[in-house]
Amino acid sequence: MTDILIIQGHPDASEPHLCHAIAQAYRAGAEAGGHQVTVIDIAQQDVPFLRSQAQWEGSDLPPLCAPAQAAILAAEHLVLVYPLWMGDVPALLKAWIEQVFRKGFAFEMDRRGWHPALKGKSARVIVTMGMPGFAYRWFFFAHSLRSLDRNILKFCGIRPVRWSILGNAEDPSRRAQTRFLAKARKLGMRAR
Template sequence: MTEILIIQGHPDASETHLRHAIAEEYRSGAEAAGHRVTVIDIAQQDVPFLRTQAEWEGSDWPPICAPAQAAISAAEHLVFVYPLWIGDVPALLKAWIEQVFRKGFAFEMDRHGWHPALRGKSARVIVTMGMPGFVYRWFFFAHSLRSLDRNILKFCGIRPVRWSILGHAEDPNGRAQTRFLAKARQLGLRAR
């Protein structure tokens, strides 16, 4: 049994979206396989944006940090589900990551350099987009996904990090969405 944390990164709290259905299928598959799943929906949280270096380095962390950090600490596997917006993660998800993955929790710094604090955890990043997935991967080199992978998750010690790039998210005939949901359930069953 694996402890799984799903971070639902769609910033719209007013309605459910394809990303919610994908996260739900992943959760359903994981629970069917006997894994325990916790979900954080960032759209339901009051996520403040960091604006200064003093805020980043300070010890006055917002209330969202303690429960999110406890859930991350308890998890063995993290699953990020979000839409690609203007070539990157939505701003609210980025703000959540900046608040939660702080020095003193996700990594440490001393005179010898940085030390990752989240070793022993793995991650799956599921990103949806309107463009074909191969265009994002091969033409744009999955630039923002690579940044999240290397500069945040692996920097904090999370390895391996696996990707699922789901293009054509607005397929009018629904075939792409049906494939996404089936894939999410299979990933959940395997806790990958």
């Protein structure tokens, strides 16, 4: 049994989206596989944006941080689900990550350098996009996904980090979405 934290990163709380269906399919698979699942839906939270170095280094954290950090600490496996917007993670998800993955929680810094604080956790990053997945991977080199992987998750000690890219997410035939939901359920069952 694995403790899993799903971070639902779609910023629109007005209606369910494909990202919500993917997170639900992953959760259903994980629970069917006997895993414990917690979900954080960032669109349901009041996420302030950091606007200065003083805020970044300050100890006055917004209320969302304590429960999010506790959920991350309790989890063995993190799953981030989000749509690719303007070639990157949505701004609200990036703001949430900046607030939660702070120095003193996710990593430490001293005169010898940085030290990851979240070792022993793995992650699955699931990204949806309108363009074909191969175009994002090979033409754009999955640049924003690589940045999230290397500069945030692995920097904090989370490894391995695996990717799942759903291109053509707006396929009118719904075949791509249906296949991917089945894949998400299987990934959840294996906590991968």
